[in-house]
Amino acid sequence: MSPVVSAADRGFTLGDGVFDTALALNGKVFARERHIVRLIDAARTIGIEVDRRRIEDAIDAALTAAPAIIRTTLTRGTAARGLWPASAGAPTVLVTTSPWSPALLGQTARLVTASGRRNEFSPTANLKTLGYLDHILAAREAALAGADDALILNTQGRVACSAIANIFALVEGTLVTPPLSEGCLPGIMRALVIEMAPALGFAVAERPLLPETLAGAEAVFLTNSVRVIRAVTALDGREFAEHRAIARLAEALKARLTAECGDLPAPA
Structure with missing residues (x-):
């Protein structure tokens, strides 16, 4: 099933979020800790607090043995209209994958x-x-x-x-x-x-x-x-x-x- 994101999600309507792209081989994300820490720090910088476990679980659910590009997108979620909302729902965490080929290595x-x-x-x-x-x-x-x-x-x-x-x-x-x-x-x-x-x-x-x-x-x-x-x-x-x-x-x-x-x- 394809992931579904609300039409009211601030990542969609305002670009209110951050993302990370990583390389995964054999079911393992290269430099995983660095990628997760950077994502969480970036989210915190723009005022989004997220449970690290949610990110870890979402990545784990997306991983397979096939080589892949792992993209983790984190948004402020849904909220009432306005640039700075008085309150917002839970952050949206979305992990998607696309195929990766070793032919990308060595390209000029x-x-x-x-x-x-x-x-x-x-x-x-x-x-x-x-x-x-x-x-x-x-x-x-x-x-x-x-x-x-x-x-x-x-x-x-x-x-x-x-x-x-x-x-x-x-x-x-x-x-x-x-x-x-x-x-x-x-x-x-x-x-x-x-x-x-x-x-x-x-x-x-x-x-x-x-x-x-x-x-x-x-x-x-x-x-x-x-x-x-x-x-x-x-x-x-x-x-x-x-x-x-x-x-x-x-x-x-x-x-x-x-x-x-x-x-x-x-x-x-």
């Missing part, structure tokens, strides 16, 4: 810079909220330009993220990624790269990143929970050569994934 991406900007001063800048229209339009721009993803700058003209991922650049031997204050999301894969990179011989810095610095980097890559790590091969027509650093990080993340969730399925 060509980027174009989106015309819209990410507001790093917004109280939701670091939250995966349901209001994703700015990024949908950025993705539309990329598709119309024949690219795979869009680079999004913040209001100061500095690098924030892509439409669907965090971004890293190898600059003079250091892996540089924008700090959260630049308006990017606290990505799970982003955090893992920051934690794992020193043991692989990389210095890591969270610092503002100018578009011209990104364009002149030795390598650029994206991270998210579905594709894990994705080498950028071009930005606004500027080509990037393959770099061993990305392959090393990809191998390390894949090893962590299989250690936690078991072997990857054979490609179809």
